[in-house]
Amino acid sequence: MSLSAKEAFKKLPEKLHNFFIKYPPRPFAEYSSKPSTISDPNMNPFLPNKNEETGKWHEPRFSLRRSADLFKMAYKFGIHDLLPPIPHKRFYAEKYYNKNWMRGVLFQKKHKWERELPEKLKEREEAIAKMDEIIAEKRPGYKKQIAKRNNKKVWW
Template identity: 30%
Template sequence: MAQAPKFSARLFHYQVATASSKSPASTRHIALHPSTQPDTCTRKGWAQNNMVTTAAASNKPFVALARSLPPRLQTFFARYPPSPPPAPAHAASSSSPAERTTATDTNKKATTAAQQQKQPLPATKKTLYQNDRPNPFEAWKNPKTGKWQNPVYSYRRQAELVKMAREYGVEELLPPTRKGTEFRLARRVTYGLRVKGTGVGQKIKGHKFERVADEKMEKKRDAVEGMYDMVAEWKRIGAYRWKKFPK
C-alpha cells in the first residue's frame, strides 16, 4: 500500500484558493483534503516536521511518567514545570563547512536530522505562576513595597509534595526546599543531632537514681558473686560472733 504524503500548509492554502474559484463541488471537495495531494515541502519544512516528530517521540516516556503521577503532583508541575538541564558544549557548536557543502540532498537531509537530534530541547516558556513566584517554596520580597511574603506552599504542604515525589522518583524535579532529602542530609551532617548529650563522648545530667544506677548494680553484682565466701565465713565465725549484718 502506498504511503500517504505529508501535509503541506502552503500547497493546502493554494488549492483552497484555487478551488473556491471553480464551480464543480467535486473539485472543491478534493481540494479540501490535503492528504490526497502530493507533497512539495521545502527542505526547511521537511526539517521542521522531522524535528517535531523527533521531539514528540523522545517525549513519549516523559508523558507516560507525568500521567502516572498523582493529580496533586500533576497540578504542581503544570504550574511550575521543571527547568531543562543545561545544554552540553558540543551541542551548541555549529556544523563544519564540510557538512554544509555535501554532495546530494539525501546527505544534507541526513546531516540536518542528525544535528537536530543532538540539539537539546528548547527552554520551556515560563507560566504565569512562575512569573509571579519563581520558587513557590521560598519567601519572596516584594520589590515595590519591600515587604516579605510567605511561600505559596507551607512547610506542611512542601513536606507532603516531597514525600509523594520521593515515592514516584521525581523529587529532583521539585524546586529547592528545606523539606527536601538533600537539604536534610546536609543539615544532619553539619549539625548532627540537636539534642544535648546525644553526641559522641557527651553525657546528660539525668535524675539522681539514673546517675547512681550503674554504681548500685556493680555493688549488687559483686555481692552476689561473693555470696558463697560469705556463707563459709559465717559458718566459721558462728552466728553469735557475726557482725557483718546489712544496714
C-alpha cells in the same frame, strides 16, 4: 513496554501533576535557591519573596507541610530531583545522618553523687596514702607509734 514521558506524567498523583503544570520541572525552568522578588521569573514557590514596590515579604506559595508532602510524593516516584530547591529539606535518611542530638542524650546529667564519685575516690586514696602524716600532725604522740611500727617490720 516503556512509557513515554507524557504517559508517565499522566500517571503521577493529582497534586504532583498539578504542581508540575504550574511550576515546570528543573530541566525546563531554573528556580532560585534564595528568596527573590515576586516579579522574578525564577521565583521559588517554597521560599518567601519580596515585593519591590512595597518592601513587604510574601509568604511562600507552598507551606512547609505542603512542600514536604510534595517532596515525599516525588521521592516515592523517584523524581524529587526535579522539584525546585526546598529549604529545610530534611527527610528520610538525611534527617537521621545530620541529626543534632540533645546534650542530655549524648552526656546524661546523672545524680550529684554519681558525678562527684571519681573525685571523691581519688581524694580518699590520697588521704589513705598520707594517713600517718595527717594523724601525726593532729596527735604529736603518734610519731612514736609510727617509729615502733617501723622497727617491728619483718625483715626476712
